[in-house]
Amino acid sequence: MDKKMLLIMAEYNIWATRRLIQSLESIRDEDFYKDVGLYFKSIAGTLNHLLVGEHYLWYSRFKAGISQTIALDTMIHTEKEALLNELQQKSVNWISFIDQIDETTLEGNLTYKRVSGQELTLPYVATLMHVFNHGTHHRGQITAAVTALGYPCPELDVVYMLIE
Template sequence: MISAGYCRLMSRYNTWQNASLVTAADELTNEERWKDRGAFFQSIAATLNHLYWADALILERLKGNGRPEEAIKHSLTSPSNWADFKALRLHRNKEIEEWAARLCDDDLGGMIVWYPGDGSTRIEKPKALCAMQLFNHQTHHRGQVHAMLTAAGAKPEPTDLQMLEY
């Protein structure tokens, strides 16, 4: 389905695109970052916080943690401080790249099991599918942030994968 090389490429793409969005969002005021822009999570900041949380959750599942919601709490409002968010985002990007760097193709085989926050339902999915979801989910929401930033007058970089420098 996918390879460890795919995960390494997409982790680099994740880091590049997050840096692009953060740099563009630096041009805005805090109020502009939190302004409701009609997106699913309303604002640029809330959508970026959702991505930060979801990346942690999916990555923990991929590492074998079947109950990551017990330690990772979803919040659209935290971190609320932009400098704190930027530092945490850099750390999460590095964490994803380090995970991908350690992967072998065989590591993407098999199934992973987890229980959502209420713990009532056991979910089992192919590990490769969950790795793809990590990167697909990022791309989906970063596209929303890119559109909100552009509408606000900021200028994020292009998102085309072939623009990623080797």
């Protein structure tokens, strides 16, 4: 995979995060925090998981080689606006990071420690793609929950970003 495709995925991540956040701003707090049966229970819990996974764990591993010890269900923010703001602000970090990666790094491996302390070595590009795929997975869960709660949801398919 070339860097151009990684940049498209990073741009998609920003775009989909922004669109999702815009739709979540109108959701009542009781629905935002309600246990709706998601793996991380609520919309707020799932968004906090995205923040932890994408930015506190994976970004630190890729950018600085640091594996932080933080539980995947940590509630970084209990206040809706702060959570949505941090997700949006941090999503743009991936663009400048990917811009700076050289081809040798992309062709190599990433060694990191899991939250459990286990050390793993995985293909760099495939692991970076996991970060973006993971975000897509959880945004899909959130949009299903939002729809079930009776709220409208945005289209988040990549093609809609490309059309825009």
